Amino acid sequence: MPESQRRLWLIGGTSESVQLAEAIASVGFPCLVTVTTVDAKSLYPQTPSLQVQVGRLDGKQIEQLWQQQHITAIVDASHPYAVEISRNAIATAQCYQIPYLRFERPIVKGDEEIGCRDLACYVSTVKAGFEPRLSSTARQNSLNPPLQTNNEPSVITLDSFETLVAGDYLNQQRVLLTVGYKVLSLFQDWQGRSTLFARILPGVTSLEAAIAAGFSRDRIIALRPPIPFELEIALWRHWDISLVVTKASGIAGGEVTKRQVAAQLEIPLIVIDRPVVEYPQQTSDITVALEFCQRYLTT
Template identity: 85%
Template sequence: MPASQRRLWLIGGTSESVQLAEAIASLNLLCLVTVTTAAAKSLYPQTPSLQIQVGRLNGKQIEQLCQQQQITAILDASHPYAVEISRIAIATAQRYQIPYLRFERPLVKGNEGDGDRCRDAPWRVSTVKAGFEQRLSSTAKPNSLNPPLQTQNEPSVITLDSFETLVTGDYLNQQRVLLTVGYKVLSLFQDWQARSTLFARILPAVTSLEAAIAAGFSRDRIIALRPPVPFELEMALWRHWDISRVVTKASGVAGGEATKRQVAAQLGIPLIVIDRPVVTYPQQTSDVAVALEFCQRYL
């Protein structure tokens, strides 16, 4: 295939994917970026080497995309919980022998980060052509499941393996709970509306609001806010609603997890972290340089 026709597929939807797109564009590599919303599209650089496609993709559409766009490599920088697109992309890559690399957002360990640092993404590519010197540091994943809740004077981070483990357990009983987990899983908490006081923080989108209302959240218990949420605002929201439990995903610093850990520690509120779904990636990295070297190798 002529080099002029080769194109990378960057699976987007995260702040890291935006910055990777910027770096790829600075190298003048042809790249197709896929996102699910028009709002996400606006975050990416407008440059001739980048083609941005909006819309959700199923297996058939992904196969057509790879063939029509003559994709020679796949860089998957989708959200850690967007497992469906990753699994389909992996299957397609294996079927058509397309090189695949997962760019995995680093995990947060302990109280990593602080209120000021967490306002920004954990890395920015500024000197891509000068040796790919930007690096990400990966951290170990907590292993404990269902640890005992501690007192308000001994705030804990409770790591659970799934939302099912959370809703079938007794973690939320008679608590004032803030859910910062996205709209797609809110229906799982509908049965808890009578046993606890639930609040939902969602993205400012009609789909998110409709899902929250359908799951039994009254309008005075919903806040639509696009992250990142600054430390001071996060703390003010928890205090305003007199929150006693917070549920979040292991979404990394860019997803606001580090900020929530800091606020939880300061206010003495247990933070329940739902671990990332298990996906068997053929190969993965949290290293920017490795990702960019992968792009250059196949384009």
């Protein structure tokens, strides 16, 4: 295929994917970005080399996308819990031998995010070429410094939401759920045995899902992350929260801040592990992702 017809497919939907798209656009790589909402589309740069498409894709639509857009490589920077799009993209990549790279937001261990590279700092430099990887000291300095606390948070890690609702963790607790709207229905049966509060993204779909799951309007708050530490701690205190449930969503999803607040207020924090997906190859390093793009778009 002529180089001029080759196009990268970036699966978007996260803050990391926006920053990666900026880096890709800055070096002029032809790229198709797919997102699921119009609001998400507005976050991406508007350049001739970058096309943003809105809509959910199933396996058949992904196959059509590959054929119509001349996709030569896939970078999957979707949300860690958006497993359906990842699995469908991997299946298509394997079927048609398309190079695939998972760009995964780093995981959090304690107060640190493991494998974190500062994406934004590269956007202004990639035009000059691909930078060498940071030394271990430089990489450590690029991490957001953790807040020091005197208390160790009580963090409970569970493998799934199903495990959570099947157990007795929520019984008679005042629970703040920061888990997204899609799983709120799983907690409906707990409405009579605990006091549940939901923090969701501002949007009609999110609000309707919360109300349908039994959350009254005075137990719903719509905020877009990142949530500042001061606001997070004020909200927990205002609602007299005794237990918080979150996803293992990394810094971008506010996980580190929640760990810090949980430690300071001595409130248990339940973290739901990321779904298991067998990615063919994976990185949290923007230079690796850009080298991947260059390899399959210029050779």
